[in-house]
Amino acid sequence: MKIGFIGLGNVGGKLSGSLLRNGHDLTVHDLNPDLVRGFVARGATAGESPAQMMRDCEVVITCLPSPAASDAVLQQMLPEVGPGKIWMEMSTTDEAEIRRLGPMVIARGGAAVDCPVSGGCHRADTGNISIFAGCDRATFERILPLLQTMGRRILHTGELGSASVLKVMTNYLATANLLTLCEAMVTMKAAGMDLGTTFEAIRISSGNSFVHETESQVILNGSRDISFTMDLVKKDIGLFQAIADRTGVPLEISPLMIDIFNDGIRRYGERAQSDDIIRRLEEATGLDIRAPGFPAEMVDDEAEEPGYEVVPPSRVALAG
Structure with missing residues (x-):
């Protein structure tokens, strides 16, 4: 073929x-x-x-x-x-x-x-x-x-x-998870918790997810390099919102996520890595959300x- x-x-x-x-x-x-x-x-x-x-x-x-x-x-x-x-x-x-x-x-x-x-x-x-x-x-x-x-x-x-x-639904869920992880890690840092310990607490608990095991690592490394940019996130969550609009579902979280990424694009540019969205909270708090021992990029070891x-x-x- x-x-x-x-x-x-x-x-x-x-x-x-x-x-x-x-x-x-x-x-x-x-x-x-x-x-x-x-x-x-x-x-x-x-x-x-x-x-x-x-x-x-x-x-x-x-x-x-x-x-x-x-x-x-x-x-x-x-x-x-x-x-x-x-x-x-x-x-x-x-x-x-x-x-x-x-x-x-x-x-x-x-x-x-x-x-x-x-x-x-x-x-x-x-x-x-x-x-x-x-x-x-x-x-x-x-x-x-x-x-x-x-x-x-x-x-x-x-x-x-x-x-x-189904694809845009999964990207919507992944983006929601990314945003809550950003809030969780910044809040734990503000509360005086060690970020490496925070990562493990999430990983071994009911708070764990695929997004945490991948994207949280490059966030904590500081590279934020997930090979996915903010403009693509905006496109995907916008497509999910369009499905909800067509089917008459009154979403509440989705519009807020779109607003957050619109703000991220205004600040950092369309081609900024999607995980750079945590910088909004870093700038608001003056905190540095990095920790030693985490990789700069994700590699599939399977x-x-x-x-x-x-x-x-x-x-x-x-x-x-």
């Missing part, structure tokens, strides 16, 4: 790296020619354009920074879509947008999948990240080997668009493993 991959940024570069590392026939494209050259040096083929890649590949994967970018790329590919072609959208995007674009692909005889990832760039780098996939079951079966190469836990979420709904499908209990019950 010839695979095209468009978007070699923080996440896309790692996902496509897993495909290349595991021997797939890969053609790549990015607006940054240096990123493309790096992949060519490792054995990939440089794509000429999105249209050429859709014409020559069976599957084209996009992993782009915004719904507008995904739309622009798909419009270039669309004339080359036909029976047997698959578009896999791995960007974190608006479910309404994927439900608008996907049928354009399907109408030309192709298949469309929204398959965003969750679990951090460090796990994307090792192929151990989780992947959601929204599409019909037959298409899911066709792309499952690719998903199992790029990720470890694979969840078929249902119809096209369902994966994007061995790369073949992926597998995660089956929800409800589906197991129906099968039984």
